[in-house]
Amino acid sequence: MNNDGSQDAYDRIAGIAKRVFATDIALITFIDGDRHWFKSRLGTDLTQTPCTQSFCTHAMTAKQVLVVENAPDDPQFHDNALVVGAPHIRFYAGAPLLTHEGYPIGTICVMDKQPRRFEHEDQYMLQALADLVMTQMRVDSDLTHRDTATNMPNRIQFFTDLAEFGRTHEAQDKWVVLIELMGMHEANDAVRALGLGYIYDQIAHSAERIRFTVDNATVYHVGPAHLAFCLDKDKDALQILNSVVARLRQPFITSSGIPAKLAPGCGARNITGAELFAPEVLRTLLQAAREARDSPRGVALYDPIADGAHRQAFSLVVEMPRALSADELFLVYQPRVNAQSELWEGAEALLRWRHPSLGVLTPGNFLPLITKTPLIRDVTDWVMDAVCRQLGSWQAENLNMRCSFNVSARNLEEDDFVERLASVMAEHAVDPRWLEIEIVEDVSATENETILSRLIAIRDLGVTIAIDDFGSGYSNLAYLLELPATVLKLERSIVAGILTKPSYATATASIIAMGHQLGYRIVGEGVETADIKEKLVQWGCDELQGYLFAKPLEAEAFKQHLLAR
Ligand code: C2E
Ligand code: CA
Ligand code: CA
Numbered sequence: 001m002n003n004d005g006s007q008d009a010y011d012r013i014a015g016i017a018k019r020v021f022a023t024d025i026a027l028i029t030f031i032d033g034d035r036h037w038f039k040s041r042l043g044t045d046l047t048q049t050p051c052t053q054s055f056c057t058h059a060m061t062a063k064q065v066l067v068v069e070n071a072p073d074d075p076q077f078h079d080n081a082l083v084v085g086a087p088h089i090r091f092y093a094g095a096p097l098l099t100h101e102g103y104p105i106g107t108i109c110v111m112d113k114q115p116r117r118f119e120h121e122d123q124y125m126l127q128a129l130a131d132l133v134m135t136q137m138r139v140d141s142d143l144t145h146r147d148t149a150t151n152m153p154n155r156i157q158f159f160t161d162l163a164e165f166g167r168t169h170e171a172q173d174k175w176v177v178l179i180e181l182m183g184m185h186e187a188n189d190a191v192r193a194l195g196l197g198y199i200y201d202q203i204a205h206s207a208e209r210i211r212f213t214v215d216n217a218t219v220y221h222v223g224p225a226h227l228a229f230c231l232d233k234d235k236d237a238l239q240i241l242n243s244v245v246a247r248l249r250q251p252f253i254t255s256s257g258i259p260a261k262l263a264p265g266c267g268a269r270n271i272t273g274a275e276l277f278a279p280e281v282l283r284t285l286l287q288a289a290r291e292a293r294d295s296p297r298g299v300a301l302y303d304p305i306a307d308g309a310h311r312q313a314f315s316l317v318v319e320m321p322r323a324l325s326a327d328e329l330f331l332v333y334q335p336r337v338n339a340q341s342e343l344w345e346g347a348e349a350l351l352r353w354r355h356p357s358l359g360v361l362t363p364g365n366f367l368p369l370i371t372k373t374p375l376i377r378d379v380t381d382w383v384m385d386a387v388c389r390q391l392g393s394w395q396a397e398n399l400n401m402r403c404s405f406n407v408s409a410r411n412l413e414e415d416d417f418v419e420r421l422a423s424v425m426a427e428h429a430v431d432p433r434w435l436e437i438e439i440v441e442d443v444s445a446t447e448n449e450t451i452l453s454r455l456i457a458i459r460d461l462g463v464t465i466a467i468d469d470f471g472s473g474y475s476n477l478a479y480l481l482e483l484p485a486t487v488l489k490l491e492r493s494i495v496a497g498i499l500t501k502p503s504y505a506t507a508t509a510s511i512i513a514m515g516h517q518l519g520y521r522i523v524g525e526g527v528e529t530a531d532i533k534e535k536l537v538q539w540g541c542d543e544l545q546g547y548l549f550a551k552p553l554e555a556e557a558f559k560q561h562l563l564a565r
Contacts, residue, residue: 007040009136013108014040017129021122023091023110028133029056030097030106039106039133044087054080059094060104065123068092070115091116093123095130097137108133149200152207152221155282158228161218162281165230169273175231177241177268178285179248180293181206182225194258199225201254202262209247214240222282226289233270238299241266245298265293269302316366319355320375324382328354331386332552333403335561336523336545339537344562346402348438348545349387350552351379371408380411384424390555391435392428399562404436404466412439413450418457425461432462436487440468441479452482459484466523471511480518488515490541492526498535509539516540 010028018026025043029036036053038046055077059066068074071083071090082089094109108130145157153161165174181202182190190198207219207227217229231237244266251261267288271281284302287310292300323329333347353361370376387405394401411417425432437458459465466487467479471494480488490508497504515522524536527546536544553561 010040010133011042013129013132014042017108017110017126018042020125021110023112025111028106028108031060055092056094056107056109059107059109060096063096063098063102063104065093065095065126067118067123069118088113090114093118093126095126097130097133147221150203150221152219154220155222158220158222166273171272173233173270173272175233175235175237175268175270176281176285177229177231177266178222178289179227180225180265180289181227181262183293184224187225197256198254198258201256202260203227205252205254206248206262210244213244213247237268241268241299242297263293264298265289265291266299267292267302313366313369317369317373317375320370320379323353324378329382330354331383331390332554333558334545334552335550336543337549339541339544342549346404347558349383349403349405351383371410376408376410377414380407381420384421388424388428388430391430399559400434402434402436404438406468407437407439409440412454418454421458421463422461436464436466438466438468438489441470456484486520487523488520489523489525495524495526495532499531512539512541
């Protein structure tokens with residue numbers, strides 16, 4: 001747990017002991033439960049800890065310096081293995097390491113193969129070195145077990161205490177609670193605008209409120225805006241947590257005079273000492289707390305079923321590199337039909353994963369998490385390459401087909417995205433006119449000059465840009481005006497509602513009219529019934545896509561359809 005700097009400090013203290021007393025060996029030892037180990041070990045590669053332990057235990061139980069000037073003469077140690085056999089210890093002097101409360105936790109000791117005298121001043125000096133070791137210990141533990149900004153016990157202390165509870169109360173259970181005071185985005189925005197002090201203030205204030213509500217519980221500062229504490233198992237956890245959240249939601253004035261109002265999420269889980277594996281506990285609690293922030297009550301208990309799904313999604317992220325190299329990914333193609341003629345004029349490429357044990361997975365199973373990692377770069381590279389290869393081979397058979405593929409907003413943050421797209425098109429000799437990228441509307445694109453210029457560069461390559469899922473999320477008008485896109489794909493769930501929800505019908509009809517005025521080609525997605533098709537055609541949709549025409553097909557089946565036409 002100590003960094004190299006503090007290891008140096010212990011070695012230096014042992015080094016001073018070895019030099020001052022001119023002995024062969026100097027050790028700093030610790031007893032932790034029934035473990036006895038060397039914090040620093042100079043002049044020996046001794047590993048027979050039980051033997052040194054017998055010397056050190058004496059010093060510790062006596063709570064004072066123990067001196068054995070010539071071991072063979074000493075009734076207690078003459079038959080000790082270190083004395084009888086190698087390294088034939090003759091001399092031992094050890095001072096106990098005592099905590100503030102006077103509790104012994106180890107020793108600093110020197111040993112020699114020659115008998116020696118050890119005067120009173122020597123004993124005094126050795127005890128002073130022991131005190132120095134303890135001072136270093138306290139510095140270390142303060143540094144590693146407390147958050148330096150809020151001075152609250154931190155995540156390491158939280159783990160240490162949970163582990164300690166697990167060791168001593170195997171069969172007992174208790175509630176472990178984690179509170180997320182705000183989301184990462186909010187925290188970052190607040191820090192940028194108001195400085196770190198504003199956040200620390202809110203953390204400290206919230207901790208105070210928790211202590212007040214929960215009988216002076218120890219509150220740990222375990223993450224950027226995360227607090228944790230424990231409750232006894234017999235407490236009515238739900239009721240307590242409800243009042244904690246109610247209190248945390250009350251507005252207050254921070255010490256800098258700026259008002260604050262939090263919307264915290266409180267995740268809790270009941271665990272027995274035996275199941276306590278601390279990092280795992282923290283992960284599950286984070287998940288519950290995040291869910292809680294989205295719920296009206298602000299409290300969520302850990303749900304092992306949801307966690308199972310999450311864990312599976314997580315393991316799929318871990319498996320993705322293998323999938324990429326082992327050819328487990330493949331594309332299916334869903335036709336995009338001309339709204340008037342219903343002829344297949346294009347296709348959207350959709351990703352599939354033939355997983356060795358889970359079967360064929362659709363993107364909803366694995367992409368949301370992958371998109372949060374740099375792996376999305378490799379995935380999109382794979383998709384681009386597969387699409388261009390396919391288009392190349394269709395072109396060779398005179399099947400000219402427009403094909404779109406999906407690009408994540410995150411891909412547009414990659415510096416070399418446009419170059420990679422250009423080079424994969426060149427490699428497979430794909431005419432850019434046949435290629436279209438679908439991007440999901442995301443407010444940041446219009447605010448971010450770099451992304452905007454990247455999209456313009458893509459358009460300048462001759463590739464079409466489509467705005468996917470329009471009508472979901474923000475439906476930002478600026479998006480339509482500023483992006484170099486020419487295709488607008490209407491969100492599936494909006495399309496599905498046009499027959500039953502008048503407001504959806506009005507909105508869809510006017511988006512189509514407005515889109516046309518702005519020069520967009522409009523695609524209706526998720527068309528499942530003839531009634532919906534008719535409405536969209538009537539309103540002037542240019543293209544349609546959906547199960548009514550065809551489900552996504554593998555490349556060969558798609559080609560057979562084209563040939564049969
Ligand atoms: P999307 O881009 O909106 O793709 C359309 C989704 O709707 C596809 O789901 C398609 O199978 C489904 N769909 C098509 N017609 C109908 C219909 O009539 N009714 C219903 N209920 N669904 C229909 P899929 O293949 O599961 O893909 C889901 C999403 O995953 C896609 O939504 C897209 O956002 C993303 N995605 C798919 N492939 C890729 C990819 O290669 N890269 C990236 N970054 N995202 C992808
Ligand atoms: Ca799409
Ligand atoms: Ca879509």
